Amino acid sequence: EFYLQQIEAKRNLNAYVDVYAEEALQKAKELDEKRRSGEPLKKLHGVVIGIKDVICYKGHEVTAASHILEGFTATYNATAVERLLAEDAIIIGSLNCDEFAMGSSNENSFYGATLNAIDESRVPGGSSGGSAVAVQADLCMVSLGSDTGGSVRQPADFCGIVGLKPTYGRISRYGLIAYASSFDQIGIFAKNIPDIALTLEIMAGADDFDSTVSLEKVESYSSLVQDSKPLRIAYFKDAIDHPSLDEEMENAMKSYLNGLSEKGHLVTGIDFDFLEYIVPAYYVLTTAEASSNLSRFDGVRYGYRVNDENIDLTSFYSQSRSQGFGKEVKRRIMLGTFVLSAGYFDAYFTQAQKVRKQLYDQTQLIFRDFDVIILPTVPSPAFKFGEKSGDPTAMYLADIYTVYANLVGIPAISLPVFTHSNGMPFGVQAMTNQFCELSLLQFSHQVM
Numbered sequence: 001e002f003y004l005q006q007i008e009a010k011r012n013l014n015a016y017v018d019v020y021a022e023e024a025l026q027k028a029k030e031l032d033e034k035r036r037s038g039e040p041l042k043k044l045h046g047v048v049i050g051i052k053d054v055i056c057y058k059g060h061e062v063t064a065a066s067h068i069l070e071g072f073t074a075t076y077n078a079t080a081v082e083r084l085l086a087e088d089a090i091i092i093g094s095l096n097c098d099e100f101a102m103g104s105s106n107e108n109s110f111y112g113a114t115l116n117a118i119d120e121s122r123v124p125g126g127s128s129g130g131s132a133v134a135v136q137a138d139l140c141m142v143s144l145g146s147d148t149g150g151s152v153r154q155p156a157d158f159c160g161i162v163g164l165k166p167t168y169g170r171i172s173r174y175g176l177i178a179y180a181s182s183f184d185q186i187g188i189f190a191k192n193i194p195d196i197a198l199t200l201e202i203m204a205g206a207d208d209f210d211s212t213v214s215l216e217k218v219e220s221y222s223s224l225v226q227d228s229k230p231l232r233i234a235y236f237k238d239a240i241d242h243p244s245l246d247e248e249m250e251n252a253m254k255s256y257l258n259g260l261s262e263k264g265h266l267v268t269g270i271d272f273d274f275l276e277y278i279v280p281a282y283y284v285l286t287t288a289e290a291s292s293n294l295s296r297f298d299g300v301r302y303g304y305r306v307n308d309e310n311i312d313l314t315s316f317y318s319q320s321r322s323q324g325f326g327k328e329v330k331r332r333i334m335l336g337t338f339v340l341s342a343g344y345f346d347a348y349f350t351q352a353q354k355v356r357k358q359l360y361d362q363t364q365l366i367f368r369d370f371d372v373i374i375l376p377t378v379p380s381p382a383f384k385f386g387e388k389s390g391d392p393t394a395m396y397l398a399d400i401y402t403v404y405a406n407l408v409g410i411p412a413i414s415l416p417v418f419t420h421s422n423g424m425p426f427g428v429q430a431m432t433n434q435f436c437e438l439s440l441l442q443f444s445h446q447v448m
């Protein structure tokens with residue numbers, strides 16, 4: 001009841017696309033009866049969770065905040081959702097986001113933007129902006145997002161909460177609407193590390209429905225999160241001195257790193273030669289994958305279709321897609337189709353794959369000597385609506401610190417530690433090697 005009242009009172013934030021009010025109340029009632037009868041309680045008994053509108057929950061609409069999926073109902077549960085429900089969580093509704101998770105500001109949603117609750121003239125970040133605001137403004141306890149290039153960490157940073165993107169292959173993508181399949185990962189928003197640890201441990205692990213999920217054992221993150229030890233921490237010198245990084249944030253990062261060494265960690269600035277390649281490589285590869293993934297939305301199988309009996313099949317496809325997809329999604333489908341086309345494939349796609357491989361190798365070398373990599377999460381705090389929407393390249397370049405983790409598949413977390421002089425929060429990003437979520441969470445718990 002509390003969360004439903006909050007959602008109602010803060011409707012203007014536009015965080016939810018759909019709220020399952022009656023169903024959630026009914027479930028809460030059943031859980032309460034279960035508790036009274038003395039039955040043992042499950043791990044998420046009555047925990048109220050919101051899910052990004054790209055994650056399937058059987059019998060509920062899922063639209064990726066796109067006109068083209070309007071009216072489409074999920075026919076099965078995503079594995080992540082299935083596992084939350086099995087622990088008696090209450091799924092309270094679906095959350096607003098950029099269309100098909102493409103964007104950094106939530107301005108690309110078919111339902112209109114979500115507002116940042118700290119300053120409603122500013123963006124909440126994206127693409128999982130609704131998920132971030134839902135936790136920020138107490139519209140649920142924990143929420144799920146998806147992170148292909150920062151869509152959990154960047155809005156967490158803009159909203160002053162915690163956002164985790166696990167290792168690629170840690171959580172099943174079954175039932176997650178695909179943007180770029182070799183990058184996508186379900187992520188978690190919460191206000192503290194123990195909540196993140198518990199939610200992760202429940203959702204993570206092998207799944208027969210997604211062959212890219214690792215068989216690697218899921219550690220008991222929630223019970224071990226308190227442990228801490230001194231760590232070897234690296235930061236990229238060029239990333240901290242980068243011209244795009246807000247000066248006040250640069251200074252905050254530097255004193256934060258000093259603070260870490262005062263706490264007994266070994267902190268070292270290292271050279272990293274690939275910084276200027278990561279955003280281009282990310283946008284070549286993800287748009288290529290998106291152009292393929294989004295070809296299934298043809299007007300026949302899902303959601304919206306053009307209403308005209310007198311057109312041929314090709315016109316039917318093209319008109320359904322032209323009317324169904326928004327501007328940014330079309331831009332990326334065209335970009336992706338271009339980089340995959342004969343004559344350009346080697347110049348762009350193959351080249352970007354090589355960059356990705358180099359990045360991976362370089363990263364493995366770094367983790368031979370270090371336990372954690374620290375970066376800013378975003379180069380500037382939450383910007384105003386409209387400030388960047390006319391300049392897609394500027395919007396893409398602001399992903400400089402987040403896309404790296406997705407290119408190499410490592411886990412990364414944004415921790416809310418600072419407040420800018422303009423009143424907006426901003427965070428620090430920490431990363432560990434693949435499947436080292438436990439030490440990432442232990443470190444985060446210790447420094448938050």
Ligand code: GLN
Nearest residue numbers: 101103147148149150151
């Ligand atoms: N801002 C990035 C993009 O627009 C990240 C998106 C994401 O992680 N889904 O692609």
